[in-house]
Amino acid sequence: MNERESGPWFGEFGGSFAPETLMASLNELDEAWRTDGQSAGFRAELAGLLRDYAGRATPLTPARRLSAELGCEGWLKREDLLHTGAHKLNNALGQALLASRMGKTRILAETGAGQHGVATATACALLGLECVVFMGSVDADRQRPNLLRMELLGARVELVEHGQRTLKDAINEALRTWVGDPAAHYLLGSALGPHPFPALVAGFQQVIGVEARRQVLEQAGALPQVVVACVGGGSNAIGLFRAFVDDEGVELVGVEAGGEGIAGGRHAARFQGGLPGVLHGCHTWLLQDEDGQILPTHSVSAGLDYPAVGPEHAQLQADGRATYSACEDAQALEAFDTLARLEGIIPALESSHALGWVMEERAELAGKRVLINLSGRGDKDLASVFALRGKGNP
Amino acid sequence: MSAADETPPTDELLAGNRLVRATQALRERDARGIAPYLTAGDGGLESTLAVLHALDQGGAHCIELGLPFSDPIADGPVLQAASARALDTGTTLPETLEMLRAFRAAGGGVPVALMSYANPLLRHGLDETVERAAAAGADALIVPDIPLEEGALLVGACATAGVCPVFFAAPTSSDERIRRAGARSRGFLYVVGRTGVTGGGTTFDAHTQSFLARARGLSAAPIAVGFGIATPADVRAATTHADLAIVGTALVRRLHRTEAAPDARAGAAAAFLAELQAGLA
Numbered sequence: 256m257n258e259r260e261s262g263p264w265f266g267e268f269g270g271s272f273a274p275e276t277l278m279a280s281l282n283e284l285d286e287a288w289r290t291d292g293q294s295a296g297f298r299a300e301l302a303g304l305l306r307d308y309a310g311r312a313t314p315l316t317p318a319r320r321l322s323a324e325l326g327c328e329g330w331l332k333r334e335d336l337l338h339t340g341a342h343k344l345n346n347a348l349g350q351a352l353l354a355s356r357m358g359k360t361r362i363l364a365e366t367g368a369g370q371h372g373v374a375t376a377t378a379c380a381l382l383g384l385e386c387v388v389f390m391g392s393v394d395a396d397r398q399r400p401n402l403l404r405m406e407l408l409g410a411r412v413e414l415v416e417h418g419q420r421t422l423k424d425a426i427n428e429a430l431r432t433w434v435g436d437p438a439a440h441y442l443l444g445s446a447l448g449p450h451p452f453p454a455l456v457a458g459f460q461q462v463i464g465v466e467a468r469r470q471v472l473e474q475a476g477a478l479p480q481v482v483v484a485c486v487g488g489g490s491n492a493i494g495l496f497r498a499f500v501d502d503e504g505v506e507l508v509g510v511e512a513g514g515e516g517i518a519g520g521r522h523a524a525r526f527q528g529g530l531p532g533v534l535h536g537c538h539t540w541l542l543q544d545e546d547g548q549i550l551p552t553h554s555v556s557a558g559l560d561y562p563a564v565g566p567e568h569a570q571l572q573a574d575g576r577a578t579y580s581a582c583e584d585a586q587a588l589e590a591f592d593t594l595a596r597l598e599g600i601i602p603a604l605e606s607s608h609a610l611g612w613v614m615e616e617r618a619e620l621a622g623k624r625v626l627i628n629l630s631g632r633g634d635k636d637l638a639s640v641f642a643l644r645g646k647g648n649p
Numbered sequence: 650m651s652a653a654d655e656t657p658p659t660d661e662l663l664a665g666n667r668l669v670r671a672t673q674a675l676r677e678r679d680a681r682g683i684a685p686y687l688t689a690g691d692g693g694l695e696s697t698l699a700v701l702h703a704l705d706q707g708g709a710h711c712i713e714l715g716l717p718f719s720d721p722i723a724d725g726p727v728l729q730a731a732s733a734r735a736l737d738t739g740t741t742l743p744e745t746l747e748m749l750r751a752f753r754a755a756g757g758g759v760p761v762a763l764m765s766y767a768n769p770l771l772r773h774g775l776d777e778t779v780e781r782a783a784a785a786g787a788d789a790l791i792v793p794d795i796p797l798e799e800g801a802l803l804v805g806a807c808a809t810a811g812v813c814p815v816f817f818a819a820p821t822s823s824d825e826r827i828r829r830a831g832a833r834s835r836g837f838l839y840v841v842g843r844t845g846v847t848g849g850g851t852t853f854d855a856h857t858q859s860f861l862a863r864a865r866g867l868s869a870a871p872i873a874v875g876f877g878i879a880t881p882a883d884v885r886a887a888t889t890h891a892d893l894a895i896v897g898t899a900l901v902r903r904l905h906r907t908e909a910a911p912d913a914r915a916g917a918a919a920a921f922l923a924e925l926q927a928g929l930a
């Protein structure tokens with residue numbers, strides 16, 4: 256592992272801003288990740304699970320009709336085809352395996368869109384671990400299929416009824432529960448939180464970029480000019496970006512949730528409307544008010560509806576290596592429909608933000624080879640999309 | 650964020666610090682004390698001011714004054730709700746410091762340890778905020794999401810302002826961590842009595858007592874134990890080894906059950922403190 260891969264600091268972002276009660280568990284996890292997590296035995300076992308159980312490598316699909324429509328050369332990294340339907344399983348399997356090798360028997364997790372909850376419940380079923388998932392009740396309503404899946408998989412879902420009742424509040428409750436039960440493993444679902452989580456999660460997600468880079472070289476014969484991913488906490492994006500960071504000519508673009516527009520304040524675009532600060536254990540860009548209180552967020556997509564961004568993205572932005580843009584709800588919903596009709600792929604609303612940005616920027620992207628992370632599939636979103644249509648949305 | 654100075658404030662700088670003097674005095678007399686906790690602005694800052702005076706006059710040895718935060722990850726339901734109520738009434742950090750200044754101006758003499766999650770402090774500028782807090786009359790700063798790993802930030806900000814940096818020890822902390830936390834803390838080391846968030850009950854059984862004895866033995870600073878202390882019997886048990894017993898959730902619950910008028914809250918606080926004092930040997 257090099258410096259970038261092991262943290263705790265990504266430039267001036269990251270760190271270990273956690274209560275003392277958790278420090279022993281965080282340090283134990285860091286130690287396990289540095290030792291067992293880097294061992295040939297662990298790597299082989301995880302690679303076997305990713306291949307034979309999860310279905311890696313996922314394909315890289317040329318988006319022919321979309322490309323013709325937009326006038327660029329679009330390639331889709333198909334994390335939607337991974338078992339459970341999103342990239343989240345890469346991290347859930349990695350952490351659950353590490354935790355089980357550490358002798359942990361109980362797993363705590365938060366979930367927003369429900370994909371991380373489903374992935375964690377799946378990994379726990381596979382490895383015989385007890386699983387408790389915290390989910391805001393607003394998210395449980397809008398991602399109901401995933402709630403049912405978690406229950407089928409044997410997880411206990413704890414609905415969180417305070418705050419905005421979305422992802423941030425689910426993380427608060429998971430952290431509090433972990434403070435009371437530090438012998439459990441907290442299986443954090445994105446590349447955020449206190450050290451070692453940002454590095455650990457990115458480490459398990461970088462398989463996306465490693466595969467995609469190899470595939471695009473094989474299939475297109477060249478690197479892409481632009482690499483695009485949606486950014487909630489930032490795990491699918493960092494998993495893709497890491498492989499291209501050293502390719503100077505490759506532009507990296509992260510797309511945050513523009514919600515109903517930045518100006519009105521109802522969004523989750525941290526780099527547009529935020530400032531650096533500390534939330535959930537790390538120093539990074541946050542949506543906050545003048546007194547340092549965390550602001551409510553809004554996105555049509557539960558997985559992007561979160562006020563902080565992973566610290567490695569904050570560093571990539573500070574270094575000018577990646578740029579971060581926003582896609583509003585309406586454009587994401589349009590992209591959701593467009594991909595379904597042109598490619599026969601129903602994308603997750605999260606991934607639709609990356610697609611929506613590409614569609615918005617079609618003039619700029621004309622003629623360019625664009626690699627888009629299709630982080631998940633959209634079956635979970637059908638009910639909310641149709642409900643929004645009933646309210647006069649596209 | 651740069652790793653600032655690692656050296657805590659010097660003894661000279663802290664010579665006049667109310668908290669240092671109070672905990673030293675307790676040690677000299679082999680006595681114990683009570684440190685009530687309340688959330689600033691829960692019931693309005695006017696009520697908070699009245700409660701501070703009541704606790705001061707009632708003989709509290711230190712007051713832990715919590716600044717509300719939107720996402721208090723180390724707090725249980727009662728203190729979460731108190732934070733939310735305080736934010737709903739518009740409580741901010743600058744106004745809380747103004748209230749503290751008014752408390753001092755009116756003769757309030759009890760040591761005050763401010764507790765805040767990191768983000769509001771950082772948003773207002775950590776060093777500037779600690780300077781302003783010191784000027785307003787704060788004696789110590791407790792930040793539950795700044796552990797030793799990021800401690801240079803806290804120590805650095807406190808060193809120049811003459812404020813006591815307070816770190817935590819928990820039942821999960823190794824001896825080595827408790828020793829380091831005690832060495833970097835001034836005034837007291839905050840010992841979390843149980844593995845969990847604030848509120849809930851702490852059973853002062855042999856296991857807890859041996860942890861508290863371990864912390865007392867390892868810490869160069871006096872120790873305050875908190876989390877789940879609610880009754881005079883808890884105070885008695887907690888102060889077998891600890892210099893100070895911090896009573897938070899139980900007081901906040903008691904205050905919230907009383908009407909928000911400053912006089913009513915002050916009366917409730919004084920009465921509860923008097924009850925708890927029966928637990929001091």
Ligand SMILES: Cc1ncc(COP(=O)(O)O)c(C=O)c1O
Nearest residue numbers: 487488489490491558605630631
């Ligand atoms: C399909 C999908 N993509 C993206 C995200 C956003 O998370 P991250 O930014 O960590 O990839 C989620 C989160 O739930 C998701 O389910």
